[in-house]
Amino acid sequence: MAMKNWTAGTQCVAKKEHSKPKAGEIPYHKGDILTLVGPGTRKGEYRARHNTTGDEGLVSGSNFREREALRIDPKLSLMPWFHGKISGMQAVCKLKPMDDGLFLVRESVRHPGDFVLCVCFHQKVFHYRVIFQNNKLTIDNKEFFYNLIDMIEFYSRNRGAIATVLLKPKKKEGTKSAETKLLKSGWLLDLSKLTLGEVIGEGEFGAVFEGEYAGQRVAVKNIKCDVTAQAFLEETSVMTNLHHKNLVQLLGVILHNGLHIVTELMTKGNLVNFLRTRGRFAVSATQLLRFTLDVCEGMEHLESKKLLHRDLAARNILVSEDGVAKISDFGLAKVSSTATDNSKLPVKWTAPEALKSKKFSTQSDVWSYGVLLWEIFSFGRQPYPKMSVSDVRECVDQGYRMEPPDECPPDVYAIMMSCWETDPKKRPSFHKLRDRLEKELSKPHT
Structure with a gap:
């Protein structure tokens, strides 16, 4: 088998369990992501830092594959359930078979600019008008959201004022779920491991926070607007292909309140x-x-x-x-x-x-x-x-x-x-x- 020749900064995914490390090695589970810090002492060995625990030590290259970069794919969507401007009748035709919790979001034909959440329950389709109020979206004037991604995330966990929890997105023809793809390629991070700190910058698209992810200090760019988040998905795809000591390293993304892009923290600013x-x-x-x-x-x-x-x-x-x-x-x-x-x-x-x-x-x-x-x-x-x-x-x-x-x-x-x-x-x-x-x-x- 050809020797892998990875450079420092390469991110790798563990192919198997390694729970009994020898001296100088670090433990990891199958699927864990590690960043290579440099070559080890023996052939085929690397020094690596565990992305989650922060531990540093030696690993064997043969237990790892390189973390897959994302292809820039115009079909990749953060909102595969969004169908654009279609009528209520067209929505009903798309929501077949009418399984409970099957849903889509459309732009209202009668009220352009307003959105409608369409959900199946007991063989009927319910249409909930999403009202735009004070720069936020709401269905019931109780729960307010910055954007559609947020709203769908909430109603996938809570029934709130609608007939049923959202269970299954009806994807628009020709789109693929970015969430699924990010998850599969190992770039979707775990929200529970992120702690947000101070705002360290105001980007044109939203705030940049200092934070900590699994013990590592990070910078987090939060993009709340759906359309912009979709455009930033491309930036993220570009960044997954790049590892170099003079390029700010992407650690991954979190989908919550829009899109969070998590990178290494550069403490001395611009x-x-x-x-x-x-x-x-x-x-x-x-x-x-x-x-x-x-x-x-x-x-x-x-x-x-x-x-x-x-x-x-x-x-x-x-x-x-x-x-x-x-x-x-x-x-x-x-x-x-x-x-x-x-x-x-x-x-x-x-x-x-x-x-x-x-x-x-x-x-x-x-x-x-x-x-x-x-x-x-x-x-x-x-x-x-x-x-x-x-x-x-x-x-x-x-x-x-x-x-x-x-x-x-x-x-x-x-x-x-x-x-x-x-x-x-x-x-x-x-x-x-x-x-x-x-x-x-x-x-x-x-």
């Missing part, structure tokens, strides 16, 4: 704030170069997987407890290269060809990386200081490029300028950039 609050007296030139190299290695990994980031900027780089920079927010990371909504593009970081003709590529990520270098060496200043977004677009088109930040090493500025070549083909790859930065790091710096 790179902009990290640099602004410390400044040039606290952070050495060597440390700045280390950050640039960290990000470059993470991007080189994305490049090798043919993934684009599309929103590379210091605000999306997080710093770990031990000072390692990691790329986060793969919200826009996509395999394809056509942009979605142009109004949302971060103009000061986006390459001219991407702004003009929506041509995204690794080369446009390299342009953004040049701007990120400028942010790092200016200790977190806003790029193109004192210029409006429309001025930036116009001036950059005419060949304007930013001046080097104060005390920026000339060779580093030369790297920035190479990232800002007008012709995308002339920009270096992340692989090339890494070589240049490593050379720069090996020079003596103050």
Whole structure:
């Protein structure tokens, strides 16, 4: 059998029970998930951390399979029971055979924008109008929900004001349940093992909390809006395919109150704030170069997987407890290269060809990386200081490029300028950039 050659950060699922560990080993049950920390002492052996207990020790590679990544599948739905705008009659036709507790949710034809929960009980279909009130949903003015996922979760456990507990979703043709798929591939986490702490950030889509999952400190992004949660399912699929020391690691997701995305906690926050609050007296030139190299290695990994980031900027780089920079927010990371909504593009970081003709590529990520270098060496200043977004677009088109930040090493500025070549083909790859930065790091710096 070919030897497995897994790198640190790979997540593995135990194929069998190991309840009597020898010295230095750790116990695990079939189906448990462990993260590899590094190679062991013997061939085929690894050091690993148990995702649930937090124990670290030696394991035999032959007892494990790699945790399956999720394929990005447009049929995967967090709400397979949602049928869109159909009439009551159409709903009744779909709910066959009329088993007790068979249900679906539809958008009302008579009251567009309102939802209706349709449930079978005693060979009849009951239609419950879901009323939208103060940004929440309710059927009976007693129980209120942020979203449909929440509502269905509640009535699957409690009968409340409806005829019967919801037992079986009637799936819309062509959809698959994301919950089932997440569960099968080992990415669905156990809500009872999660403790939420303080809010540490406000994302555009909801709060980010600090928390603890099975003894490990984690960050939790909670997305309450159904539609957005569905879009984030794609981000999650992308993240299940990536393991690298300079990419924020996904631990899994929880479906409750919408979608919770659970990742490793980066205690030192984002790179902009990290640099602004410390400044040039606290952070050495060597440390700045280390950050640039960290990000470059993470991007080189994305490049090798043919993934684009599309929103590379210091605000999306997080710093770990031990000072390692990691790329986060793969919200826009996509395999394809056509942009979605142009109004949302971060103009000061986006390459001219991407702004003009929506041509995204690794080369446009390299342009953004040049701007990120400028942010790092200016200790977190806003790029193109004192210029409006429309001025930036116009001036950059005419060949304007930013001046080097104060005390920026000339060779580093030369790297920035190479990232800002007008012709995308002339920009270096992340692989090339890494070589240049490593050379720069090996020079003596103050």
